[in-house]
Amino acid sequence: MTDFLLAAAIFLLAMVALGLVRILRGPGDADRMMAAQLLGTGGIASLLLAGTATGEAATIDVALTLALLAAFASFAFVKAQSAPTLDDSVQEDER
């Protein structure tokens, strides 16, 4: 079972690494951020798999921290993207 879980962790990391091609190709900032978000989720899943396979309880805590950081990264991106229009009172009614 340990071998299977570790193999699954490696497979997920390979998938996430493949998804990073989207960061190279773009075209928009949002597409790049989505690839980074996939990196966050895939990293969490691989950490959980590796942590359960090796019985290392601290790895689960690392995954929890990564989940929190990935959430903040997405929100910070959206905040930075929409900052000019949010300050613009003409578009205030949209919100």
Place this chain on the structure above:
Amino acid sequence: MSFVLDLWTVIAVAAGAIFFLAGTTGLLRFPDAFTRLHALTKADNLGLGLVVLGLLPQVDSVSAGLKLLCIWALVLLSGATASQLVARALLRRDTHP
């Protein structure tokens, strides 16, 4: 009993890995940002969810299992919120370039 639980782990983790494969394929192959967002959220919610459900029989204590479920819940909430926000930012960019 142990065999059944191991079988469940293999099936659920493999299904989760397939969702990650589908998410990566969608992120690379789909034509525009909204469809890519759709592919990404499937990998986020279902892929990680199936991995967590598959790992539940393998953990030692109840608290470790609850921690796994908490991580999944956190990713579900943040993924849903972030995809709404990203889609709204994309829409606003498209209507007010």
